[in-house]
Amino acid sequence: MFRFLRWSSGSAALLSVTMTVSAIAPVVISAPAVAQTTSPSPSPGAEVNFSDVADDFWARPFIQALAQRNIITGFPNGTFRPQQPVERAEFAAMIAKAFEQEQVRQLAEPGFRDVPDDYWAASEIEEAFQTGFMVGYGGTLFLPEQPIPRAQAITALANGLRLSADGTPAEILRGYYQDAGWIPAYAINPIAAATQANIVVNYPNIRTLNPLQNLTRAEAAALLYQALVRQGKLEPLANNVAATNYIVGRNNAVSQTTSTTTSTSDNRGSTSTTTSTTTATSDTRDSTNTTTSTTSTTEPGDIYALSTLNFTTLSSALKTAGLADTLKGKGPYTVFAPTDEAFAALPKETLNQLLQPENRETLARILRYHVVSGELTSNELKRGELKTLAERPVNIQINPGTNQQIAVNDASVTQPNIQASNGVIHAINEVLIPPDINLSQLEK
Template identity: 50%
Template sequence: MPNLSDEEISVGCFYRFSPKKNYLLAFGLVITTINSIFLNSVFFSPSSFAQDSDHNSEFSFPSSFGRASDRNSEQILGQSQFSSTLFSDLGINFWASPFIQALVERNVITGFPDGTFRPNQPVKRAEFATMLQKAFNQNPVRQLNPGGFADVPTNYWASSAIREAYETGFMSGYPGNLFQPNQEILKVQAIVALTNGLGLIREDASNDILATYYSDAFSIPNYATNSVFAATKANMVVNYPDVGVLNPVGILTRAETAALIYQALVTQGQVQPLASNIPAASYVVAATPNSNSNNKDILSVASSSNSFTTLTSLLKSTGLANILQKPGPYTIFAPTNEAFAALPPDVVEQLRQPKNKEVLISILKYHVVPGELAANQLSGGKLQTFEGETIQIRVDSNSNQIAVNNTSVIQADIKANNGVIHAVNQVLIPPDLGDPEKPKTDTEIGTAENNRDNNTDSDNVKPGRATRGGSSYIGVAANFGLEGDTELGETNFAVISKIGLTKSLSVRPAAVIGDDTVFLVPLTLDFSGRKTPSIAGKSVGISPYLGAGVAIEAGDDTDVGLLVTGGVDVPLGSRFTINGSANAAFLDDDTDVGLMFGVGYNF
């Protein structure tokens, strides 16, 4: 993954030799502007949660109708009704209104028949289980015995929600096979349930550490300290009226429940964080500067967690750790310690041996992709890794789960100042290393290593393959002519493309359409993705390239000349790429210069 000096960036090269310096300076500024506009506007939009009409719970979907005979249940208030009328006991300035409104709009919670919300009413365990069922769709991690809990009859209004909350790992029972559905839930119990069910990475914590966040930290039960710390670092905890007071053993209210659930959805990338100028945002507990991962690089963030000790030790042993401390940005799908432990016996120790270093490097680089891709920017498709092979991303909008190849993302969006970490539950194995469940012999490892070093592996050279600079694509562009008599020197419509040949080489055929169409066929050296200097507090990921080839002017008198090109690709998730390039063609003893701006569809 070479790093470019400022002089190596293509725009800079053209700026030196072209007489049109002012135009090319403007070109650089326009590229930066386009980057920031597009990167801030293109996001993955997950589908809404699936409805289940069988659950007559307090927190119901509008299409359901609760039973009032079993309890003083809520009347189902439709989303359209809420949008025009607030609950009578909630003013617009009520501290939890943004959380409550968002969950009502997502059909997670509703009001009572008298038009109230009753924000200070305690929440019972059965009600909390029902809310979890409406808000999340996690995969089961265990199975409840066929008879269920002794105190939850099969016809109980929340029986299915209680079963699901148990089987997905959110909630547990009590001795004697009891669930105690009517017991009021404590705030700390709700936090533990959310961290368990969402699989948040938990680090060892003490009351001394938590005291830096909460003045009542010593009231947190010992069993909950690690969970509270994980929830705090994930910005999931909301405290009202004093953000520094957790009140861990206080009875959880409906308003507090809405706030916790909303922030939990934020950690999963299902909703956006509240804007900082909204008063309710001031009650969200933020990590202190000393523990804020946004002030640390990816390696430092991973090293500070007990969940990634194997990964970080392997990164350090190969020298890749130094790369992950550079500006990036990078996205790393990080296997946990449990993921490495699940490999066949002795595989990790075998990979640590010096003779297998290149294979280990290949495996580790297969977990890293250029650019910073948060969970809500991931969509189904392939992503190019720094190893050269692609990984397959699948997003299940029904269960809100992200899969990478055959592994699951168990915690998304662990932020760092040079990218983002997504924790995965299995080690990703590059295709050319074969079956991950079958240990490699020394001969097999050596063969794979030699193939990679000598570039003889057929998968390493395949037309249509993406390069380390990003995916192959085809698209359209606008050409702005700066100099010359051909179509390249005039303003025209253009067709652009990129076809990866190897990990670092591409051919980029293009056509500038006009009376005498000009065909551009350059071979380019593609550099690894890098982060632009910060402008107005923002930076974007780009993949520069430089190249040369031939320019062909079609017409009555076909002319062929030298072409010099350079530009940048800006990835937009896995589907699209923005391209900006400068092209100079030497035709008929004249120099024709044009700038292209376009968008390509990745394939």
């Protein structure tokens, strides 16, 4: 039986600033849940219908199948809230319900500092760690109320099911996803393996992974269903079911019903993208008595670390301006991050001048104009002025139409809610220039 975790009172303040606004917990998490001890029955029970999951909703087959087996449940008012983000604790609870993997490591004392003994998902979080699915953040934190990005969720399933890629992971990913460059280094190997195992489900565009966006409840149902198919615990959806159009690699010759027996290393801290298979690490795969650290670099890094992966010009500018350490700090921060294309749209001479030592302070003022104190996800942004670290406000505009398009001054948010350990990043398509800066007066 999994023991309960211990609480450090000093973690309460840190947790309060790292979590996003939480919605009311669904029925399945209203009290500490008990991990199931038997496999999900392949025979569906009574049909479960949710008022907000229409007959033609893309994920309905996944949601219904798992709800019939009590792996996921809805809310007391009869809704499922398919678009609601899944928190890390909730995903751990789903994993505990869905799988019965053997313990491969022991949670080191004193456990996760931000999970009290009486926390509703304490045992499920510990189980998800000890069976190899999930890991913590630096400093023995789990951040249970933090939404889980898609890359993390897919990585958790691949690690927990001991999947390995057949081929060069980076090449595999480029063949499937048009946004493969956004996949964090820690997730390259496991996402490649999960892709080949037909676990990944992308809606509405099968070639768009959106690895840094938060996982929704509908997406969680789809991933879990496909993982159970991989284990042979559930039957693949029939070919005439519309949802199969979003299963990556569904039409490939990869079997969905043969479970893997290959162990892989967790690749923690590794940025290698060329190893096709790896051997099991001695501390996680062949003993249930080994004590393993709760921390891992396989989870998203700080804002600056993520910028080095996906916003290379911004990363270079932050370093030049002396702001890298700021965005490595505790925060939390909200960063409106110009893409490399946004910086490239500036006159080449202007960008080169900004990166010169004599214009360092001007560059720092411009970059601080992109940073807001506190963590604000797209759902928390409001119309109107928002104060930045440059002491000048930006103007937030929200189009209530399709996809709630967000604009910051004249720039559009092209990818919201890129989760970091110390805040959140929203990618934008233009560089924001404070009104008190004249780029034509830069030092030459």
